[in-house]
Amino acid sequence: MLVSRRWLNEYVDISDIKTDDIARDLPLVGNEIEEITKISSATGLVIGKIVDCEFHPNSDHLHVCKVNVGKEILQIVCGAPNVRKDAYAIVAVDGAVLPNDITIKKTNLRGVESNGMLCSLQEIGIQEKYVPSEFKDGIYLIDGDDSIIGSDALEYLNYDDEVINFELTANRSDLYSIIGMSYEFAAIYNKEISLPDTNYKVCDDSVKNHINLSVQTKNCSIYITKMVKGVTIKESPKFIKSRLMASGVRPINNVVDISNYVMLEYGQPLHFFDSDKLGNDIIVRMAKDREEVVTLDGEVRILDDSDIVIANNKEAVALAGVMGGLSTEVTSDTKNITIEAAVFNPANIRNTSKNILRSEASIRYEKGVNAHATKEAMDRACHLLEKYADAEILDDYVIYSDIDDKEKTIEITKDKICNVLGMNIKTEEISDIFKKLGFKFSLDKNKYLVTVPFRRLDISIKEDLIEEIGRIHGYADMEGTLPHSILKQGGVSPFEEYKVNIRDYLTSINLNETVTYTLTNVEKSKMFTKDVKNCIQVADPLSEDKKITRYSLIPSLIEVCEYNRARNINDVNIFEISNVYYNDNNDIAQKSLCAGLLSGSYINNNISNIKINSDYYLVKGVVEGLLDYLKLNGRYEFVCDNLPKEMHPYMSASIYINKKYIGYIGCVHPNIIDNVYVFELDLDELFSLKIRNIKYKEISKYPSIIKDMAFVVDKDLESSKIMNVIRKNGTSILNDVQIFDVYTGENVLPGKKSIAFKLTFSNINRTLTDEEVMSVFNDIISKVENELGAELRDK
Amino acid sequence: MIDENLIKEVDEAINNISTYDDLNDFRLKYLSKKGSITSLSSKMKELSNEEKREFGYCLNEFKNSVQSRLNAIKEKMDLEYLNKKLESEKIDITLPGTKITKGYIHPLNRVIEEVKEIFISMGYDVKSGPEVENDLYNFELLNIPKSHPARDMQDTFYINEEILLRSQTSPVQIRTMLENKDKTPIRIICPGKVYRRDNDDATHSHQFEQIEGLVVDKNISMADLKGTLEVAMNKLFGDGRKLRFRPSFFPFTEPSVEVDVSCFKCNGKGCNMCKKTGWIEILGAGMVHPNVLRNCGYDPDVYTGFAFGLGVERIAMLKYEINDIRDFYTNDLRFLSQFKYIEKSDDDASK
Structure with a gap:
């Protein structure tokens, strides 16, 4: 809302209020001011009469004018086509400053002295749309007589008026008018209102x-x-x-x-x-x-x-x-x-x-x-x-x-006002504020009955009146207090805490958190999932790329990876935890996902020759470490089935816990992007799994016995199969099994591989005898040999 | 008793030991089975018992002194040898280490965590809710009916007539009040993603993070709102922050205010950050509108409440002097990695 200060002043006399004060005070009662400008910000403009107008001797379009500006007659060279003798024009005299800081100086145009400038409206900063069409391509000619010669041009044209540009709140419809504004200024500066003349015959x-x-x-x-x-x-x-x-x-x-x-x-x-x-x-x-x-x-x-x-x-x-x-x-x-x-x-x-x-x-x-x-x-x-x-x-x-002629009334007590504001405002002041606002009221033992003027459509309940008192009184002297409530502990929900734990774990192993957009394109919303769902599509999207909610976080992480690679940042180890939304049997469903992406090197020191590059086993290690941290150790299983088609079919795995699918890991299909390893876990599924509290298990005081065994098996046999047989037959004395070597090449037949295991045996109550360890050890060997067609290596 | 010449000879020989070879040669010549010192004991049998004892004593003394001198020499040589070895192992300690680093959390979540911590310490619960919401919760129950002009203040991504991407986290406030069947007091903050139909540029993002707070109880006042925000802002932007309330309008609060915090860069003197005003607009707040309380089953004659909402991006942009909101979402690792460090408050919070 643009407000002419001179117009406003006609109905409320604010001539004694400085512009700077208006700029400071009005926002503090809720009326934001964007800027205060003048119609024209030029200076040094006077009205001159063109008393003589001759062709310029060295130009076919310039005129040499003699211009009477009152005190003197100036010679001015002018290029406007409509310049003519006896017209009144806006003259920028020597030293005048036009918008954009152009200062007018005496000059010489093609050998003729020019002591000022005859101005177009555009040149003094009037917007093109306001310039009458006949003056669009020339100087502005003013209607008048000789009495206006030498007077201040902006003042004469009212272009020196200040314009206050208000950014008003949506509720104050009354302020979209000069009269409404006048009431507001009257309330703020305690002034009288005088309304415009509405008489006629x-x-x-x-x-x-x-x-x-x-x-x-x-x-x-x-x-x-x-x-x-x-x-x-x-x-x-x-x-x-x-x-x-x-x-x-x-x-x-x-x-x-x-x-x-x-x-x-x-x-x-x-x-x-x-x-x-x-x-x-x-x-x-x-x-x-x-x-x-x-x-x-x-x-x-x-x-x-x-x-x-x-x-x-x-x-x-x-x-x-x-x-x-x-x-x-x-x-x-x-x-x-x-x-x-x-x-x-x-x-x-x-x-x-x-x-x-x-x-x-x-x-x-x-x-x-x-x-x-x-x-x-x-x-x-x-x-x-x-x-x-x-x-x-x-x-x-x-x-x-069919309008109702009855004015609205609102009942409110002084206590209610003071309690809600948390300030002690005296009755006299409250009454005074209502008066300034032009609200009629009666007061009976601290109880006000306020009549709301018709112009204030925004006021209908007690709270509206409280706001009026608050904003006119001002909040500057309000002393902050804290709510008097029963003390209780604050906190987050267990699921939110679970997510924070996961984030803490992943950052602790050097993965960096990203935040990416929920909305994506239709194609990406169907990628990196084994069960394509219909995601949520916005009715009026901003672009094709921000049209539908995502179902997997992986496409977003790949975008981040590509963005960074394009800037020569090749080591990208990132993760994100976010909700996704989709249609499930006509209902809107949501699930929480945690996805990660590893690419390039994870730990790197070229000088010391230490380099851990991202690969399947690194991303697997990350996920295993996380699942172990979530106390799901020993319960998860990696199986090469049910993979999204965007994953490498032989270097990826689905993860199951108790036969329940909880996500996948692996290498992204090279058709999509090279050398990128990802994981995505369903946090709702993970969170729903019951886990036991930590319980200390006593460590055996007796020495443990370590034994190695290596088998030659078919190349495609999964190590987990051997591991399962070993564990199953290890009895209570088998404490730990580790794979410490996988070997193909010399001494191993083609199509075969050798896998070596390290077994640790111990008993909590006594030292194990060699015989009992060897009995279990040999039993394991024969079971592995029989059940898996394995052959013990280096017998 | 022992031949003076031998003593002199031995003394000289010891003084001449300078290498491990010299040491071995000496041992061989004097201390081995046939060495000149060892063989002295063969003289014993030619002596009387009286003399034997004396000679034995002298010989022992002599041997011991030789041995201890040799030990000292060896010790010194060992030390020199070790030092030489260590010197040969000298490395350029200025070459880079094999860094094992911690990953970093995203700067937006960093701010959210900071705000969460402040409010949890004041007894607030942290609540979350769905990002795909009902118009009812996002607008209607918040006192913004379909034709309300305030709907212009935010352009919303609609899915259909009734479903939308939430444009604010306020629906979480509504859900919390509705779910609280006993209508007991409430003290919550709700951080989360929100969406508005804005084209992305340096200052607009179609997706951003918001944190809203809500307190509903008996006798909650605007002064309580101010006091609460004072605690939070001083914690977030450093001690000595002052707050300024400017009246404003939101359909869901009455009275409503914009809250400015005194500029933490210039301390209110006026600088480029606060556009020379000394104040920075930080959040919107107000007293919960009685219609909202009523819509959620709270009697506005018994309960009052305050609510506030702040933009996480804005806080982060101010705090870290970031100019482009899109930087949060492109996830350039050179950008993100600048937020991996701890920050230390110089004043003691436990005081």
Whole structure:
């Protein structure tokens, strides 16, 4: 909301308040200010009369002018095509500063001295859209007489006005008007309000003789019409033009400008129809489906039954609350005007302007317009039309209204105010604040009965009043306290804690956490999963790449890997813990995943020749370490089945615990990316597994016996099969088994491999005898040989 | 008793020992079975008993002194030898070590952890909820009906008419209040991912992290909100932070405020970070709107509450002076690795 300070000052005298103070004070009562500027920030501009204008001797387009600026006559060289003798122009004299810090100096143009500059409006910082078309390609020529020679040009044109650009909150519809702003300033600076003049003479014809109004929808709460006759269409007076410009509205002609002026002043949008084009019938109704209306901007708008239209006996002539229609437009030939001042349902206008277009009018209707000021705005328009457009005003109004004339009242105690704010504010001050805000009230033993003015649509409950007291009193002297509640311990849920534990583990082994986007493209949402689910698709995506929720985190981690590789960062060891969402039998389901990616080297010191590169066994070790940490040691199984097709088919494995699938690990298929190893675990499944608490197991005081055995087996036999047989037959004295060597090559037949195991035997109560160890040891060997076709090596 | 010449000779020979070979030669010549010193004992049989004792004593003394001198020489030579060996093992201690490092948590989660810790220590529970939400929880029960103009304040990713990607973590507040059947007091924070239909640029992200807080109890006041946030902000941005409440508007709180914290870079004097104002806008907050309490089964005449919400990216960007929000999501390891260090508060929190 752009507010002209001079306009504001007309209704609330704030001439004694410094601009800097406004900038400081207003945000502290809830009205954010983006910036305070001037219509033109130039300095050193005066009005000059061109008393002589000759062709430049050395140029075919420049003129040499003699310009009377009051104190003196300056010789100025000017290149504008419209420069002419006897015209009044804006002169930037020696030392003037134009926007963008251009300083005007005496100079010499093609051998002729030039002591200043004749300015276009653009050159003094007026936006292109405000410049009248006849002055777009030349200097601005001012209407006037010799009395204006030498006066300050910006002051004369009102371009020295300051503009406050407010960023208002959505609830304060009342502030989208100069009058509403005036009330706000009056409350803040404790000033009196004086409202604009709404008086006019009426002629002896009544509008009732001319208009048949029919409101056929509940979405219009008030509709007032009036007519004026015999308007003269011309340029608006300077103050109207400059104030519209300050407010961001382009001046057009006096009549159109007045409708905008009153809207800005009252926050009540008005619409002017050309009476002769409109005819006598005005119907307010909902649009028919696919009904068309051509709006003022010449666009054909196709409507539906949620749009409100104004129609005459033939067709829709305006899109209610949003924009007028072309067929009844006020043009330079217009003589008679039918004025509409109405209030429409904000929800409908919001919907229409969202689908069709947003205008200054619809912005106000969407937020809410005070229907009790509608008539006053109408009168103000009549006053201005009489004064500046020579209009004759018809008597009476044609009115439809179903608004409630009763003002809202709210009961509140001083204690409630003080308790909610946590501040002790005296009764006198509370009363004083209500007075400043223009709220009528009665006070009975600390209990207020407050009458809310119609303009404050945002106030309906006690808490709204508490906020008014809080913001006008200010929060600066509020002393912070802590809630008086029963002391209790705070914490996170066990599942959240589980996730934090997993994160802690993974960072402790040098994996780095990433955070990536949930939304991805359809193709990626189906990758890296053995059971493709339909993920959640957004209705109105920003792009194809952010269209649907992901089902696996791996594609995101691969993107991170690619991003880093492209920047020569080749050692990428990362993980992420995140939720994914999908459709499950028409329900939305969610699960928590933990995924990791390892690529390049994990530990690296070239100088010492220490290098651990990522490979299947590293990623397996990471996952085994994690599962062990989660106390699932000995319960998990790696099986080469059920793999996502994006994984290497012979260098990947699914992980099962108690036959339940909990995720997978392995090498990513080289079709997707080279040398990348990943894992993904379902944390909901992991968390659902019961684990026992830690219980100390006594360590044997007696020496343990270590024995090695090596078998030659088929190359494809999985080591876990041998391991299982060893464990199964190891009896209670077998404490630990480790694989310490896998060998193929010399001395081992092709198609075979040798695997060596280290077995540790011990007993908690005594020293084992060689015989009993050897008996178990030999039994294991024969079982492995018999069950797996293995052959003991180096017998 | 012992030949003076031999003593002199031995003395000279010992003085001339300078290598392990000399030492061995000496041992061979004087102390081996046939060595000149060992063979002295053969004289014993020619002596009387009286003389034997004296001679034996002298010989022993002599041997011992030779032996102890030899020991000293060997010890010295051993030490020299060891030192030479160590010297030969000299390495360039300035070459890089074989680093075993710890991975780092993402800077956004780092901030979340910090905030969690602060509030858990004040008795808050940490709650989470689904990111795919019902319009009912994300808007309607938060006093934002379908036609409410406040829906313009945030453009939302809808899945269908009723389902959306949550645009704030407030639905977790709603769920917590609704689930609390006994309508007892509540003190929670809810961190999590939220989504808005913004095109990504340096200051906007269609996905970001938010932390909201909610306290519902009897006699909760705005001063309680201020005091609570003062504790949190001083912990997060260092001691001496002041707070400023600016009135604002949110549909789910009344009164509502924007909360500024005094600039922690210039201490309120005015700098580029606070745009010369001395204040940095940090979060939105307010007193829970009575409609929201009522919607969730709490009687607004009995209970009041406060709520606040802060953007994790904003906190991280301010704290670490990061200029582009997209940096959090591209996960350039050169970016992430800058957040692997500890930070140390210079004041003692236990005081």
